[in-house]
Every structure is written in structure tokens, then in C-alpha cells.
Amino acid sequence: MAEVRHNWTKEEIAEIYNSPLMDLIYRAATIHRENEDYSEVQISSLISIKTGGCPEDCSYCPQAARYHTDVEVQALMQVDTVVSAAKKAKEGGASRLCMGAAWREVRDNRDFDRVLDMVKAVNELDMEVCCTLGMLNEQQAQRLADAGLYAYNHNLDTSEDDYKRIITTRNFDDRLNTIENVRKAKISVCSGGIVGLGETTDDRISMLFTLSNMAKHPESVPINALVPVKGTPLENQPRVPIQDMVRMIATTRIIMPKSVVRLSAGRTEMSLSDQALCFMAGANSIFAGEKLLTTPNPTFNEDMQMFEVLGLTPRESFKERKKSQAIAN
Numbered sequence: 001m002a003e004v005r006h007n008w009t010k011e012e013i014a015e016i017y018n019s020p021l022m023d024l025i026y027r028a029a030t031i032h033r034e035n036e037d038y039s040e041v042q043i044s045s046l047i048s049i050k051t052g053g054c055p056e057d058c059s060y061c062p063q064a065a066r067y068h069t070d071v072e073v074q075a076l077m078q079v080d081t082v083v084s085a086a087k088k089a090k091e092g093g094a095s096r097l098c099m100g101a102a103w104r105e106v107r108d109n110r111d112f113d114r115v116l117d118m119v120k121a122v123n124e125l126d127m128e129v130c131c132t133l134g135m136l137n138e139q140q141a142q143r144l145a146d147a148g149l150y151a152y153n154h155n156l157d158t159s160e161d162d163y164k165r166i167i168t169t170r171n172f173d174d175r176l177n178t179i180e181n182v183r184k185a186k187i188s189v190c191s192g193g194i195v196g197l198g199e200t201t202d203d204r205i206s207m208l209f210t211l212s213n214m215a216k217h218p219e220s221v222p223i224n225a226l227v228p229v230k231g232t233p234l235e236n237q238p239r240v241p242i243q244d245m246v247r248m249i250a251t252t253r254i255i256m257p258k259s260v261v262r263l264s265a266g267r268t269e270m271s272l273s274d275q276a277l278c279f280m281a282g283a284n285s286i287f288a289g290e291k292l293l294t295t296p297n298p299t300f301n302e303d304m305q306m307f308e309v310l311g312l313t314p315r316e317s318f319k320e321r322k323k324s325q326a327i328a329n
């Protein structure tokens with residue numbers, strides 16, 4: 001059984017990342033197959049509950065107010081709309097609903113109260129509820145936990161050194177603080193990054209170093225391929241070669257063997273065989289549904305056909321919690 005380590009060095013991670021591709025995939029696949037449910041893929045559905053008009057300057061993001069993109073600003077959704085979308089996602093096979101808001105941070109106002117109501121309502125549908133709302137303080141994380149939030153997504157996106165090139169309106173430590181607040185409230189942590197921002201291999205390794213040296217690894221690690229959007233500073237970035245995605249996913253699987261690794265944004269540009277390589281390399285989660293937050297994603301039907309071809313099955317909700325309860329009883 002692969003040991004869960006929290007003391008990986010950058011040199012060790014670099015050696016894994018740079019190993020011959022076939023060896024790397026084989027090693028990651030071997031570790032992944034030690035997990036009893038290796039053919040199960042966790043399906044999350046994304047919903048943008050508040051779109052665009054964000055004050056931050058994340059250079060990849062179509063929702064930043066300062067860039068001129070085609071994204072239309074939309075105020076916070078009503079609870080009913082979110083509940084209908086959640087029901088539809090559940091029927092399509094999603095076990096988790098992730099609600100995203102184009103906010104820099106959560107404020108203690110009526111909008112936050114409404115998000116708490118959304119969390120309660122989706123929880124009642126027996127779905128894992130996830131939010132990604134920007135920065136949180138300890139009290140806000142606790143209020144989300146009390147409402148029944150299962151997971152919180154807050155990505156590092158790139159390395160500490162590269163951070164200022166990508167975002168200037170907050171710093172890397174702000175990100176780590178929010179993750180710490182989420183941990184303190186005992187909410188499951190979802191944190192990963194983006195490949196294709198123009199970062200170096202060292203930046204990728206350094207980001208994985210930060211994640212894998214956390215006292216507890218994030219339960220989910222999303223690996224996004226940049227979706228270059230017209231109007232953002234990164235609009236002309238070339239698409240990430242598939243081997244880079246595979247290297248990132250395999251390295252993540254090897255150094256965080258028990259985490260769920262999510263093949264996240266960028267799947268519309270990937271063939272079935274590209275994605276098969278990612279699953280072989282240890283990816284065991286996807287975002288499903290025809291839209292991510294503002295950009296396209298494969299449809300549920302396309303994904304179900306892919307699962308059929310690859311012999312993969314959707315994972316039921318609350319599996320981790322059920323597993324630990326079974327052990328405790």
C-alpha cells in the first residue's frame with residue numbers, strides 16, 4: 001500500500017514528474033489500483049451562482065470585471081433555481097454539486113445568508129455540496145459547515161513564486177489562510193491548480209510540493225487545463241499538450257495517493273483516448289454537464305458514453321463519510 005507522506009521534497013517530486021512517460025503512467029496506475037474503487041469516477045456538476053463582475057485580476061479568468069470578455073454579469077441566483085439545477089445534475093449521475101461565485105471574498109450580508117440556504121437545500125437532496133466563493137474567515141467557514149457544506153474549493157492555481165505574475169490583487173498566503181480556515185471548520189478541502197498559464201515545470205512541481213506537504217492532503221485535487229478566453233490576458237496561451245496534463249495527474253496520484261484527482265477544465269479539447277490516459281494515470285473525478293462556470297464542457301451523455309467505453313462507473317455520494325462511519329461502527 002502506498003504510504004501517505006507529507007514530507008516530499010521538490011527534488012523527489014521533480015524526479016517523478018520528469019520520469020519517462022510510460023514509467024510514470026505505470027507507477028501512478030499501480031498506486032491507483034491499490035485503491036479498491038479505482039474504476040469509480042466521482043462526478044461533480046458546476047453551477048455559477050453569481051457570474052462575472054469580479055474585482056480580482058486573475059489573468060486566466062473570464063469573470064474578472066476588468067477584462068472585456070463575453071461573460072454577462074448575473075446577480076446571485078435564487079435558491080429555487082439552484083435546487084432545480086441540482087435535481088437535474090443528480091438525475092444525470094452527479095454526486096456533488098459545486099456552486100461557484102465570482103467573489104473576491106465572502107461578506108457577512110444577505111447574499112451570504114442566501115448561499116447558506118442553498119447549501120441547506122442541496123444537502124437535503126442527499127448530494128455532497130461544495131462551494132467556491134473566494135476568501136473566507138474562520139467564522140464564515142464555520143457557518144458554511146453548520147449549514148451542511150461538504151467541501152470547499154480554493155485552488156492554489158500556480159506556485160508561490162509564479163503567483164504575482166498571474167494575480168496581483170491577493171497573495172499566495174491569502175489562499176493558504178482560507179484553506180486553513182476551511183480545515184479548522186472540518187470541511188473537506190478541494191485544492192489544485194491550472195496547467196498552461198505559461199508556468200515553468202519548476203512552478204508545477206512547487207505547487208504540488210505545497211499541496212503534498214500540507215498536514216492533511218486536500219481530499220480533492222483538481223487539475224485544470226487553462227481554457228484560454230478571449231479578452232483575458234492569457235487569451236493567446238497555446239493549449240496544454242496532453243502529456244503535460246498526464247504528467248501532472250500521475251505525479252499528483254503518486255504523491256497524494258488517497259486524494260481524489262479531478263481532471264477538470266479543458267476536457268472539450270481532449271479526445272476519448274487523451275482522457276483515457278488521464279484516468280489510467282490516476283484521475284478519478286470529473287466535472288460533468290455542458291457548462292463549467294462560463295465555458296463549455298462535454299455533456300452528461302457524452303461522458304456516460306465515454307464511461308461505457310472505458311468501463312468506468314460513477315461514484316455514489318458521501319462514500320468517504322460512509323466508509324469512515326462503517327469503520328467506526
Ligand code: SAM
Pocket residue numbers: 060061062063100101102103104132133134135153154155157193194224225226227228229265293
Ligand atoms: N472566485 C473564486 C475563486 O477564485 O476562488 C471561485 C471561482 S474561480 C472561477 C475558481 C477556479 O476556477 C479558479 O481558482 C481557477 O483555478 C479556475 N479557473 C478560472 N478560470 C479558468 C480558466 N479559464 N481555465 C481553467 N481554470 C479556470
Ligand code: DTB
Pocket residue numbers: 046062098100132153155192222223224227264265291292293294295296
Ligand atoms: C476548478 O478547479 N475548476 C472549476 C471549479 N474548480 C470551480 C472552474 C473551472 C472554470 C473554467 C472556466 C469557466 O468556465 O469560467
Ligand code: SF4
Pocket residue numbers: 054055056057058061062063064101102103104134
Ligand atoms: Fe474572481 Fe475567482 Fe475569477 Fe479570480 S478566479 S477573477 S477571484 S471569479
